[in-house]
Amino acid sequence: MKRIFALVLVAVVGILLFSGIYSMEGFPRYGEAEVSERVSMSYIDKNVTRENQEVVFGVSENLETGSANIVTSIIVNYRSFDTLGEVTVLFVSALGVSLLFGSFEGRLRSRYKPNFILRTGSKVVFPLILVMGAYIFIHGHLSPGGGFPGGSMIASAILLMYLADEDFRVRIDDFKKTEGIAGAMYVLLGLVGLMISNYFLSNFLDTGTVGTLFSAGIIPVVYVLVGLKVGSELTGIITDFLKGEVE
């Protein structure tokens, strides 16, 4: 009965969604979005005053944002406030998880004993993944990636160590400290922007030439902070989830 009711309801919602969305005037057909009629056009032109200007990779200098990756320029410059909020969401859910698991002791153990090759192999791979993660968040303004995937990669390196070594423990307090300090630095960076140019989170450093490593003002700084913060938060979440009675 419940299933039939649910099916009918979902069918009705589905018909409403499909007919509603595709009957709207101006809703773009799939693959035919009119980017030039959206605010995004200014993000691509790197100029919100809508003066036509040419942006050329490796040539243009001192633009509004120096990031070659346009998505990154939106995340860390144009909509940086969202990113601060996003970091906060992860922060507060990690906090909630650790509050819920506060009373748990010990560590879960798997039925399968990791063998020698796995243990040695992961010890070799571990630093490689860490370097890879750091590379991703430092180069976030040039190539796909950035603070979030970079930080997650660091956390997954630690996850690998957890899986490969039964006695592996991280000192969770250090991670909490990193998390707090990185978050506080992000907000402070915003406040410095507020003092220098009267806008919270403004890009107050030189933006340099598009396409070079030191080119995007505060973007690499923010991404390093976000990467560290996300990495330590996710490590915290994983450590909390691995807590439990020793069976």
Place this chain on the structure above:
Amino acid sequence: MNSLMVLEIMVALLLILLSLLAIFSKKLITAIIYLSIVSMLAVLSFALMKAPDVAITEAVIGSGLVTAVFLFTLFSMRKEGEKE
């Protein structure tokens, strides 16, 4: 161009099929694995829609860490967990 469209349609159909399997599977562990595959397919569709940043993030977070956290949860209560 044409082969890309065929690929898109295949990815779309697989997305729907596998998410149905994830919802209807009896065992929790299979549901989680199907969810992980759906997430991988979403990564593919993000890549097809020219969104490399999103694809990387979804690959690391969506199908990597989320699956791990799901499995740890299940793992911590596996005795009852596998019966549904």
Place this chain on the structure above:
Amino acid sequence: MIQYAGIMLILIGIYGLLTQSNIIKIIVSLNIFELGLNVFIISVGFVREGIAPILTSVNNHNGLVFVDPLPQALVLTAIVIGLGTTALGLAFARSIYRQHGTLNLDEIGGPSNG
């Protein structure tokens, strides 16, 4: 095509939320809902002739046709937020399991969702 799949995934997720009583399955449904939403958001900014919104030494100026970068930035945020809620939900699941010894909401007797 992929846009339709996104909407279908949203519907499948809602159906799962309405019918499932197992907590893990509810969180799986929620994840499918969010995935569908993310696919839909990206598809809204897709341009078939467009290229990925990154300037490189090959695609080196802003006069080219790019896909819409803004939905991509929004989805990045949404993915991370989804991870946060999933982790919290699973933590709740484990606490419920410790409290009641079951993952089935019908057996616990709370108000069912939906």
Place this chain on the structure above:
Amino acid sequence: MVNPVLLIALPLLLAFVSIVFKAYKNNLLVFGTLLNAGLVLTLNKGQYIIGGFQPPFGINLVLDDFALTGILIINGLFLVITLMSLEKLEGFASVLLVALAGLNGLVLTGDLFNLFVFLEITAITAYILSSASKEYRYAFNYLVLGTLGSGLYLFGLIVLYAVFGTLNMADLSVKMAAVDASQLVLPSLLIFIGLAVEVKILPFNGWVKGVYSGTNSLVGPLFASVYAAGMLFVFGRIFAQVIPLGTYLRTSLVVLGALTLLAGEVAALSKTRIREILLYSSIGQSGLIAALFLSGLVFVAVMQLVNNALSKAILFTVAGQMADSTGTDEGEELQGAFLEHKIAGVGFTIAALSLIGLPLFYGFISKMNLLFGIFYSDNYWLPVVILLGTVIEGTYMVRLLVKLWTPGDEGIVSEKAFATERPLTIQSSKVMGIVVLSVVLLIGGLLPAVIQDNLTDSGSLLDEVTPAYLFDLKGGQ
């Protein structure tokens, strides 16, 4: 000039710092709430841009009369409630700091997606706080419904973005006003459902019963007054100022709000536990305020919202304290409880009577304005529904007050007078907080001009349903 972004940034900064210096996190919370409450008094109205990119390209904060009222209420009540129940903080100090930042962001932001982010921040803190009762299944239920709701909100705003190409509220409201309203039904409905979960509108309020009925003297007033006020302000901002609704859709949503009002009040009538009575009353009030916002009566809706927030802060504090110290909040067992706690009792009575809308109290002023406002807007069935709701509300509130003020069957007031196992104690910090809030309600009732002028530039919102902060978007394009 103080930038209102500090109201969001400083609590966040303190929250991050509180993780590093764990031992001082309660002190940091008190410092943060005091700081915010102080900062609110120094703000100037206007538009504040974040990051230096002009809207609609960058994110902006909008501080008009509406938002100013919102942050005054939120920061003021947050301060009072936190100070009243410091002993109940447990591990939640950092979470509360984030909640404060999130609530301020909700009311201040002028960007729809930024609103989504703050909605999620606020909602996640609410999920965590609702687990304070150790009833995890209710918290989980809330989490599922809340996540689904904000997902639908996101869906709606993406459809709007696909059509109009912008996320800025002011820009969108201009562009949407130029389109036939029937084109906007789907995104409006999606956004409505998304917010209705948090605003507690039927039939999306399934989570409220479980979550509210187990709250303690910290979480209860926070949810029922601060969170409820924040969410209602967002609802008002979007549905009275940003999204234009067609006639049919508007009427049906107003009917939904009125139904929520009636259903809530009728359900409250049949309950005996104090917190359950109050939670259904909260649902009813939310329905009423939402209906007023949807009818375009922004000013009276804000008045009613303020009245509800102030009253519910007192009511839930007392009810939560009863449950915390005696282990029960069953009306029968607490007969005559106020005879020993006269100050708290008087505060509770003032709050209850103000909620009903009796003269002498702020609730009277707001209810009168409300009824006249609706009559002038040529709507004749809504006042009838509201009066009916008020009568029902009056019935159960007075019944409850009589029960709490008169001794039980034995007729003697002693420690055995009420049938609870442990005696009722109310800390002096709570009594002081209750006195402060009651005085505000009394001042509002006796000298309405004082509150009115301070909360809103009186009348400016009444006449203008369109946002006062519209700026020249075409400039430069």
